[in-house]
Amino acid sequence: MKTTETPAPIPAESGASVSKAEVSPARPPRRKREGTVLNVFSHGMLVLWAFMVVMPLLWAVMTSFKDDNSIFSSPWSLPDKLHFDNWARAWTDANMSDYFLNTVLVVGGSLIGTLVLGSMAAYVLARFDFPGNRFIYYLFIGGMSFPIMLALVPLFYVVNNMGLLNTIHGLILVYIAYSLPFTVFFLTAFFRSLPTSVAEAAFVDGASHTRTFFQIMLPMAKPGLISVGIFNFLGQWNQYMLPTVLNTDPDKHVLTQGLVQLAASQGYKGDWSGLFAGLVMAMLPVLAAYIVFQRQVVQGLTAGALK
C-alpha cells in the first residue's frame, strides 16, 4: 500500500520489483514443471555441444602421444606411455620447425604491413575531403565480397612475372593486399569516431600532417588497431587458399600447407603419430593465445560481422 502513496516519479526499478513480487507466487505450478524439463533439456544441449567441441581436440592431443599401431587398432584407448618422440620427430624430420619459421616470417611481415598501410589509407579516407575519396573507399570495400579465387588465376601469373612466386616477400605483399579491404573498412569507421580537436590543435602548433598522424592519431587509434590486428593475425596465420596457389615450393610452405602436404605423403611414409604431433603443435599456440587474450580475440573477430 505504501507504494501507491509515494509521489509520481517512482524509480522504474522499485516499480518493477513490486510487480514481480506480486506475480511470482501466483504462477501456476504447471509452468514451473515445464520450465524444469526445458531447463534440463537446454542445459543438456549446452553440455553436449561443449563436449562435441572439446572431444576432437582432446582426441588429437591424446593421439599425438600414441604409437602408430594403436592409433589404428584402438583410436579411443589411452596411450600406453607418452611417446614424446612423436613430437621430436614431427619437429625435425617432418619439417614442422621450417613451417613454423616460414609462417612466423610471413605473418609477421604481412601483419605489420597491413596495419601500417591500412591505417594510412583509412586515415586519409576518413579525414580528408578530396575528389575520388568515395570511389577509392568503395573500391577497397568491394574487395570484401568478391570471391578471391577468381582473381587468383591471373594473380598467379602476375606474381610469377614479377619473380615473386614461391618467395616469402611475395607472399607477404599478397597477404597485405588481400587484408586491406577489411582493415581499411574497419579503421575508416574507427578514425571517423575519434575527436578531431586534438589533431587540429597539433596542426595549429605547427605539426605536419605526417607527424600528426604518427604521433597523435595512431596512438589514439590503438584499441581499433588491436582489434583489427587480431582479426588479421588469425586470418593470416590460418590462411590456406593463398599459399596453396602462390607458394608451391615445399621449402617455403607455411604451417597449414605443410600439414596438408604431410598428411598426403604419410600414405607412403606411415608416420601418423608424427603427423598428429604436428597437428597439435600447430593448434596449441593459437589456442593458448586465445585463452590468454580471450576478450580481445572475441572483440577482434566479432567486430567484422557486427559492423
Add this chain to the structure above:
Amino acid sequence: MQHGKYRFIVGFLAVPLGLYALFVVWPFIQSIYYSFTDWTGLSPEFKMVGVDNYTRMFHDDIFWKSLWHSLLFALLLPLVTISLALFFAFMINAGGRRRKGGPAVTGVRGSSFYKIVYFFPQVLSIAIVALLFAFAYNPDSGAINSLLRGIGLGSVQPLWLGDPNLALWCVMAVLVWSTVGFFVVLFSAGMASIPADLYEAALLDGAGRAGTFFRITLPLLWDTVQSGWVYMGILALGAESFAVVQIMTTGPGGPDYSTTVLVLYVYQKAFRDGQAAYATTIGVALLVVTLLFAAVVMRLGRRERLEF
C-alpha cells in the same frame, strides 16, 4: 588544414592503393577479360573466342553440380549454423533459472565457460580442422566408426567421405562444427544489449521462453543475424568450402563429383587441367552467384529497423 594537403593524401594513399590495385583489382579485371579467350595459362599466347567458354559452361554437368553444391553451402550451412547458434546463445543468456530478487532474465550457470569453449574452433585454421576430421571420418580406423563399434553399433559403419550420398553432408558438418561458436559469441553480445525491462514486460504478460525468443530476442537481433548470414555465406562460397573440400574429399571433389564446389572447380581447371580461361569463366559465375546471394539476403531480410 590546407597546407600540403594533397601531397600528404597522395603520399599516404599511393602505396596501399598501388598494392591493392596490382594484386587485387587488376587480376579481377583481367580474369573477366580472360574468360572471353582461349588462354591455357601454360603459354602466353591466346586469342579471343567470344562467348565460347560460357556456352561450354552451360553444357558442363560438373559445373552445374558444383553450382548446386555451392548454393547448398551458401544457404543451408548458415541456416543450420545460425539456428543452432541462436538456440545456444539464447540459452546461455536467458536460459537461467530465475532467482528470487534477481533480474528477470539471467544466463545459465557457467555461461562464460560455454562461450570460451564454443569459440575454440574459430581460432583454429580450417585446414587443420579439416585434416583432423578427415581422420575421424576414416571408415576403418577413424574415431567415429570406432566409437560406433564401441557402443554396440558395429553394424552401422558408414563410409562417410567415401559414400557419395554422405560425403557432402560430412563436409558441411565440419563447417557447422567450426563456426557455431563464433555466432554464439556474436549473438550473445547482441542479446546482452537488449534491455532487461523488455523481458520483464514480456514475462509479466505471461510469455513463455519460446514466445520471448520469437517476439523479443529475434526481432531485436535481426540486423546481426542478417549480416552474419551474408558474412558466412560469402565464406562458405569461397575460402572455407575450398579448404574443407580440397583437403577432406577424395579426388578432391569426389567421390563421383558428389562434393565438388565452384571454388574448387575453378582451382582445378586453372592449376591442374591447364584451362585458365575456362577457369576464369567459372570464376565469373561464382562472382555472380556471390553478389546475387548477398543482394537477395539483404533484400529479403529487410525489415523496419527496431530502435531500442
